[in-house]
Each structure stands twice: as C-alpha cells, then as structure tokens.
Amino acid sequence: MKLTFLGTGGGRINLIKQIRATGGICISGPKNIHIDPGPGALVRMRNKGMDPLKTDIMVVTHSHIDHIGDAGVLIEGMSHYALKKKGTLIASEDALGGEIKGQKISGFHLSRLETVVRAKPGETFEFEGGKISFKKAVHDDFPAFGFVLEMGGKKIGYTGDTEYFEEMPEEYAGCDLLIINVMKPFADEYKGHLTAEDASKLIGRVQPKLAILTHMGLKMLRYPAEKRASEVEAETGVRVIAAEDGMEIGESEF
C-alpha cells in the first residue's frame, strides 16, 4: 500500500494561486482510493503517471471546491470515459444534491457510478478488502466528515476539514497513520479548521506510528511547516511529517 499526496495546500488564497496544489490524496492498495480531489487532481495524477481509470473509490469529505473541484472529471475516468457504470463515490450529503448549500456532483456524473454512499458520521461502509468508518467533523455548517480506513492490515485516519472537538482522540484511537488537515500553525479568532496546536493534542493522545500534516494554509507554510511539524514531533514523541506536493509514503513507514 502506498499514499501519494497530490495536493497539500489549503485556504482560499492558496486555492487560487496554487502555491501548493489541491489534488487530494491517493491511496493505492487492495483498492485504489482518491480522497478530496480538488482542482488540479487530474493533471497532478497524470504528472505522477497515475491512471484515473484505476480508481475504485472516491471520497469527498465536504463540498468546498478545494475538496470536490475535480470530482466530476475523475468520475469520468473511474467510469472508463463515462462509458460504463463503475466505481464507488462516498460523499457528504450536500455534494450529492438537494437544497443544502455547497458544490454538487452533477446528476450525469452520479449516474455513471456503480455505488453512491451518503456518508454519515457514526456509520461504516464495507467493501471487498476493507472498510471505512465515518467520523464527526465540525466545519462551519457544512455536513463534513472525517474517516478511519481499515485496509491491508492498516488503520489510516483522515480528519478532513474540522475544528477540534472533545471526542476527537476517541474517534481516531488505534490508527497507525493519522493524516491531519492543519490550516494554521497557531490558534486565532477564526474557527472551522485545525491548527498545529490542535494536531499536537490529537497526536499526543492517539499516538499513531506516523502523523502527516497536510491541507496547509499560507501561515503554516511560511512558518515554515517543516519546523512546526518537528515542534509537534518533540511535543508528542510521534514522528510527524509536513506533507509536500507529490510526496509518496509506503506502508513500511507506518
């Protein structure tokens, strides 16, 4: 099993200026899973020599455009040029239609999928070779979620976009790898996202084998991110990496 970080940037300025990319994360293993395919995901995938036709499962953890931007085009890949009914989409409620605000995946693209899963925190979706448990996330008033993926004998947690909440360490207990969307190095007056201070608290309690900080905003990148990651590592005793665009992590590292 291998993880490829297609995009590691977060925040609205970064999204438009693409200082860091916004393509999400691909997990290649018993199933190929693409998480939060933001704008540029398709191009970044092709630059890495990856084949969108081989994606089995796409996960969209909420409908902000930096998480859903390339979902439609990549569903056309997953469904073999939109000629077959193929692939699984796991998405937040508002991404799948209805009146709730947020970007939608088009009816045409939804019709090309074999399976569509409306992710609700507390529920689990099982697939051949693994399962994914949906976790709570607090992100403005968007119906966002995080998840724990169990596949290939490993437990991988992904927070999605969320602010810190009390039960968070319980939700991610037992994870071998924890991927955390860390927008800022330190807390400020704006909520809705995790800071590196929150990440330190979470990592310290969960004690995964490896923690990766990603979806970083400009303040985090300018700190710089590597320095903030090594501070969190010193605080928690857990190996912590600040992700870089194109970074690959093999399962031997967690």
Ligand SMILES: [Zn+2]
């Ligand atoms: Zn968001």
